[in-house]
Amino acid sequence: MITDYRYYREILARLQKPVFSIAHNTGFNASSTPSLEAYMSYGLGSGIHGKTVSELLCSNASNRGAGGVSCSNTGLLACTQCSLVKYCSGRCQRQHWSRHRLVCEHPYLDSGWEPSWIIENRQPLLKDPTFLPPSNSVEVYKNSGYPPYDILQLTCNEGIDSLDDDLKLCMTAAGDIRNLVETVNRLPPGYSGRLDILLNNNNTILVNRMLVILCVLLSPGPSVEESAELATHLMYSASLPETAASYMRYCTNLIYGECFSEREMSFQATLRTRGRGKIYSAQPTVSIKRPTEMFSSTYSLTKALDSRREVIFDPLHMDDRDRILSGLKPAHRQALNRFWETGVLAPFSLDLRTFNCPNKLMFTPRGEWIGLPSDANPLQGWDVSAVRRAGIRHGLDPAGDILGCLFFHLKSELREFSSRIQEYNINIHLLQYDSRLLSKGISIGVLPAFSEAAFDRIDIGDMADQMGVAECLADWGPLLNRKNSSSCLIMHSKRWYEESPNSIARNNPRALKILTERCQATPKLEAPAIGESLGLYLREVHSIHSKRIGVPLQSGAQKLPNLSKEEFYDLFTIGAADLTIRFAEFGCRLT
Known part of the structure; x- marks a missing residue:
């Protein structure tokens, strides 16, 4: 009889490992009795047989070694x-070199690599850096130009x-869930109050993407680890493993399947969470038609990835891609x-052969990718810097596999968020309405959870630019909680300089010097007279986000980033x- 000692070693290793619980790596006290999900797996992970990825495996696992056995x-x-x-x-x-040499000897790893316009001795064809897409743009990869912050x-x-x-918190122009996650993850230990968070966007694709991701991440059933890994891919990867795609279809059916009726004026859904x-x-019924068509469409993975590659590698955007690459280190x-090339956010060496289904949150009903090439x-x-630290904790080298580091960082943040939703009393309200209409509706009490029309924080994003x-301020200022001296309305602007001549420098050989001088003397973001009439004032000292990116919140007098190379x-x-973005905070006078 042949004894498989490796099999027994794996069994012993599993028995010796601590049982995963909800409280793992979250700062909460673990329950003395492991939860049921600790013993169950839905197979939603990125690894072989649906296992989650928690450590970096030998890269020869993506190749067939001697005897046809993969290294694990x-x-x-x-x-x-x-x-x-x-x-x-x-x-x-050595076994893997025949495949790895295609990566290791790639021209991008040459420290002397240059963009094509330099090699061809021509002027680059680049998009206008001052161009801002409309607020209802649906690009999946159009991330904000600043790190997520705790509002x-x-x-x-x-x-x-x-x-x-x-x-009660309000994010009136939320394009993704990053600030939501950051805010919940930074709640101090011991918070025992009820937190109601309203997220709104008038873009139906963005809102319903967030709704599906939150359903996948927070619904009871799969482990926190599995849900966080799948949600990471839903946010950034163009394809999914088959089991993960099936679970996403289950969640979309849970959201839209039984509740959706075109005879109703408004679509409403209530979903359980882990806590x-x-x-x-709540959304207009007519608005969810397109997203539901996206989520239930039947195009092939080949069609979807071909569509994505056509956009990403569009020859007309070659110089925009090279511009992005030219500032990066070779690895x-x-x-x-x-x-x-792959469309999957994962450690560089992860075997992606199981990613054989399109991520339908990223493609139109006809399988067309909804992204922009220069913003991917x-x-x-x-x-x-936080991304680097997460990668190091999981055995990655941030000098190389920086996107693998992002995979582990984002998964860790989503895992923490899901665990806190289980521990705290948090309700998430996701709406899709015009901001002006929504503010008026809240003011007359159409939303029961916000019937008092008094928010402790309101983040209006970049709506002031449109x-x-x-x-x-007229729409949202009256909705601040006048009984809370810390209540605040926060906004940011990319177009503030349009009303401040010579406040930034472009196409000038002395640009850096001019930019420095102008930033030092830049006028404050004007607080219109309507602010005073509403009982609002422009804060001199911020308590939510610093006035500029790269400046610590606690350094009120510092005007420019003081960073190492x-x-x-x-x-x-x-x-x-985006260095040009400026933040402003408005406080309210107490009643």
Whole structure:
């Protein structure tokens, strides 16, 4: 009889590992009795047989080694030439070289690589850097030009004496769930109040994408680990493993299947979460027709990926791609190029053969990708220093596989968010209405959860760039909680300089010097007279977000980022933060 010692070793290793529980890595006290989900798997992970990815495996796992057996050992030794992959031994590295050399000898890894317009000695054809897409744009990869931030900052505002207070937050132009996740994840330990968070956007695709992602992430059933990994792919990957795609279809049926009726004027859904709170959604019925067609369409993976590649590698946008790559370090260029080619956010060495279904949150009903080629940088709008730390914790080298680091960072943040939803009393209200109409509806009490029309925080995003500061303050200023001295309305602007001549410098050989001088002397964002009439005032000292990206919140007098070369690279080069964005905060006078 042949004894399979490796099988028994794997069984023993599983028995010796601590049982995963909801409280794992969240800061909460673990229950003495493991939850049922600790023993169950829905197979929603990215690895073989639907396992979740928690450590970096030997890169030879994506190849067939001697005897047709894949290596399943942990990757320990990094490729010294590219830092993108790891191997368990020199033997596996040699076996994998015939495939890895295509990566390791790629021109993008050459420190002397230059954009095509330099090689061809011509002027680059680039998009206008001042162009801003309309507010109802549906690009999947159009991330904001700033890292996610906590719109509550409870300890810096209401303080630790308010840990049992009920609070209401509003994000009127939420394009994704990143600020929602950041806000919940930064709640101080011991918060016991009820938190109601309203997210609104008039773009039906964006709202329903968020709704499906939240349903996948927060619905009871799969483990927190599995749900977080699938939600990570739903946010950034163009394809999914078959089991993950099936679970996403289950969630879309849960949301729209039985409740949807075209005879009703309004579509409403209430979804359970892992905790006491719920997810509520209200939208005009006519608005959800297109997203439901997207989620139930039947195009092939080949058609979807071909459509995405046609956009990403459009020859007319070649110079825009090269512009992005030209500022990156060689290994980061190759990592981003792999993401462009595969469309999957994952560790560089992960075997992607199981990703055989399109992610229908990213394609039209006909299988056309809804993205822009020059904005397909998933690191845009992330704190890359935190991304690096997450990668290191999982055995990755941030000098190479920076997108693998982002995979683990985002998954960790979503896992923490899901665990906190289970522990705290948090309700999420997801709406799709015109901002002006919504503010008037709230003011007359059409939303029961917000019948008092008193928010402790209101984040209007960049709506002032489309509607004007005065109109935004008139719509939303009266909805601040006048009984809370810390209540605040926050906005940001990319177009503030249009009313401040010579405040920025472009196409000028002395641009850096001029930019520095102008930033030092830039006039404050004008607080219109309507602000005073509404009992609002423009804050001199911010308590939610600093006035400029890269400046610490606590450094009120600091006007410009004071960053090392590496910090600047992380925030403004590979992180693609927008240095011209300015934030403003309006407080309210107490009644």
